[in-house]
Amino acid sequence: MIMNDTPGGGDERAFDGEAAHGELVSLARRLVEIPSHDDETAAGDAIERWLRGETGAVVERDGAGNVLARRTPPGVPADDIRNDERPTFALVGHHDVVPPAQSQVAAGTVESADSYAVDRRDGRLYGRGTADMKGAVAACLLAFRDADLGGDGAGAGGEAPDLAFASFVGEETGGEGARAAIDDGFVPDYALVAEGSTNYSKAGVTDVAVAHKGRRASRLLARGTAAHASEPDRGENAIYRASDAVDVVRELPFPQAEVLGERLQATLAVTEIDGGSAWNVIPERCEITVDERTVPGKRADLERATELPGVDLEIDQDLPPMACSDDAFAEQILEAARTAQTGTPEHVTKPHATDAGWLAAAGTACVVCGPAEPGEAHTDTESVSIDVLERCYRIYRGAAERVSRESGET
Template identity: 60%
Template sequence: MQDVRDLARDLVSIPSHEDETAVGDRIESWLREHTDADVTRDDAPNGGNVLARKGSGESLALVGHHDVVEPDESQVADGDYEVYEEDGRLYGRGSADMKGAVAAAMVAFRDADPESLDCELVFASFVGEEIGGTGARFAIDEGFAPDYAVVGEGSTGYSGDGVTDVVVAHKGRRGSTVVATGEAAHASEVENGENAVYRACDAVDVIRDLDFPRTEVFGHAVEGSVTVTEIDGGTAWNVVPERCEVTVDERTVPGERAALDRVEEVAGVEWTVDQDLPPMQCSDEVFADVVLDVAREVQDGIPEHVVKPHATDAGWLADAGTACVIYGPSEQGEAHTADESVSLDVLDRCYRTYRRLAGSWS
């Protein structure tokens, strides 16, 4: 427990919202000092991903990321991130999302005896998760392809207070832009123009009537959504607008997308995808059940298979063929806040789960 706590405090204190090099250096040096694993650092932008491997056979990866979102000013002191403990919790930017889980995975990786492993155990901490999974995508392009992965994003508190569940699916996000073009004219002579805002409104009506994407994973319903979040058009009160843009947020589900291309049936309307973070579904129910069994052994609560609403790097890994689940200490609503924190007891629970899973999976 103390090793996880001390390492988590160390990692949380190191700034990593603009450049992840320094915290990546710390992760790499710790792994080289405390393990005999094959430790590597790739050339992913903003500091590189840190990877470590030991054992042989089918590969099981413990996966995290060490970048964070920009801290609140209250979370910075003397150039470092403020970090402290109070009431059994570790406070600081990245404590929940997700350096605490990275620390738990590192210590579990260290403590897994290579002589007793029936698999290749892999540790991976990526850069760029908060900006679209750039580190994970780089690693995958370079050949990173574990057979199985436990991603340490938050899974605590879904089925019940304080229970750390096993996420078997999560939504993705497709952000897109609908552009309506028309012809400008003086507002006193509307018949001489073509109103782009009207065309955009017709496209919004199409979006409003679309069915939300939905599916099931291991009997659990996964329902997405589609909604207009921004609209911008026109240049002056007395000019018929010639351009109008509409921003659309879609929460995607495995194997399904909303039929947003239907907006292009409206004259003068084009649709482009700006970001597409993939959803995740575990492709191996036996693996998901094994992780759940181990999770039940290390806590008093009764964890369940659950669905997570947020996109993570697990989506990129699953899309590349890795059987993924998510199991981590962060609770809903903890990440990205000015008082971000994580339970130290739950960090220890995650450490024990990761270590026990490494010894039992084959």
């Protein structure tokens, strides 16, 4: 078991020996090896077995395939995963991945992979899901098991929270698992979402993201009237209408938001255009795709384009942004991050959406903190630093112990 002589504080934590170091690497490798781009069942099975074998927690596999677990402080009986009578702090990840490259498949093909390839070299693990995000899931599992929830009591008359763990399915395809769990009543009071996968931290430091952007994927559909191209005035050119819509999008201002002193700026870009049927036909249809990175509480006014004749707006996806709703909680996690490393972490923002957006929208105070480094997630060279995973373990364990000890003061 990974131990620490000073739960919840003190000098920088260190892994206690090679056995502990090896346990994290071994667990991460085992999870990464299990294919989960098309069917997350086997990966969920492995996480569920580990939790049942290594912890005394209440463990559940819900109907969507999410794996949920809950620990209670000493002397408090374990009960239902969704007990909303008690405060809860959750460590959150996901075990689905994007499809691997053939070079990342150890046995079988991408379509029917028996296992993924995992390679360890130069202090890193290489393979699909190492950075996004089975390495961090392994660190969460160990921290969930090892965290000392006894502490000094809740302090100031408060109630020490339960510690929950959640590994969702479907994060890469729109957050289906997180939404299903929330709809089924899993809404912790506080959550640390262990997503790294993009380089939102400074070199050599693991920062704490207190906000991230969302993503709204939209289509502007321009309709016209077909005619022979030799008589263009007899029709209405849908491409021209779409071009006018592009001009509207180009001129829209980018919304901004500020969270705990950190500023986020939205972005908006036309990324695809599709229209026309033949070189000699005035097109009756043209479609443009718009990628919008949203900020908390604001959206670009895409509806302005629909004031043009023949232009309609359709929203295909709207992944919510996240803003931490509890300053004191954000500071607690930052203190845990400071204790866990020699560098100086800060509150930062993350440019990409995570399941924290769904949780925050449901009322959970969230931060995001994971192996944020240039690990090239979603590529055939995806990797994660073992040292950074160890640092994340220390942060997650320290966060659980700090929140347990100080909950009455928040």
